[in-house]
Amino acid sequence: MLLAAGIFIVFGILIKNFKLYNLIAGYNTMSVEKKATYNIEKIAALFRNVFFAMAFIIIAGYVLSKITENYIIENISFYTALLIGIPYLLIKSNSKSYQK
Numbered sequence: 001m002l003l004a005a006g007i008f009i010v011f012g013i014l015i016k017n018f019k020l021y022n023l024i025a026g027y028n029t030m031s032v033e034k035k036a037t038y039n040i041e042k043i044a045a046l047f048r049n050v051f052f053a054m055a056f057i058i059i060a061g062y063v064l065s066k067i068t069e070n071y072i073i074e075n076i077s078f079y080t081a082l083l084i085g086i087p088y089l090l091i092k093s094n095s096k097s098y099q100k
Helices: 001-016 039-070 073-093
Strands: none
Touching: 001 039, 039 073
């Protein structure tokens, strides 16, 4: 589970700080004209924040499962992070507030 959290952190940093916007699905296949209609800086910040939040939830669940020795908590936190984070990310990033 910590590997998944690490991947989310790394991708959040790569997308926002290193401007690897082509890691965002759909953005890399857009035409130049279509890309110009989106505020990619705001979208990248959204991706970073959501990925960091998902990583935090996964790490918190991992630590809590180790403390309580109840390993079901680890799985619950992982799937909760995915089931909340991914739909939120998709809905929010496709909203009109991220278009110029």
